[in-house]
Amino acid sequence: MPSDFIVKKLGLEQGKEGYWFDNNGNLICYDLAMEGYNTGLLIEKETLEKLLSDNQLVLIWDIYIEKIANQELHEWRIVAAERGGNIETVKMYDEDTWKLND
Secondary structure, three states, rough: OHHHHHHHHHOOOEEEOOOOOOOOOEEEEEEEEOOOOOEEEEOOOHHHHHHHHHHHOOEEEEEEEEEEOOOOOOOOEEEEEEOOOOEEEEEEOOOEEEOOOO
C-alpha cells in the first residue's frame, strides 16, 4: 500500500484491493502481490518523478551486499540516490567504516 503522503499528494483512491487510481481513473500504483509476486509497490514512473520534483524529494536506496571469500564473510552497505535521472553512490561503507555488530 502506498504511504498516506503518496495517497494524499496524488489524490489516489483504491479502486480494488491493492490497486490505486488517480482522479481520472488512471492506474498509478499497485501491489505486486495482487499479481501473484512477492509484495512490493510499483508506481507509474512519470507520476513518481513529478511527485519527487514538486516536493523537492529524491529517491534513495539502502543496498546491502555480502560475500563469502576464503571462508570469511565480507559485508558492504551502499546508500544510492537518484539525481537528475542518474543513480549515484552517496556513501559506501565496508567492514572498516561501518560497524556491523554493535
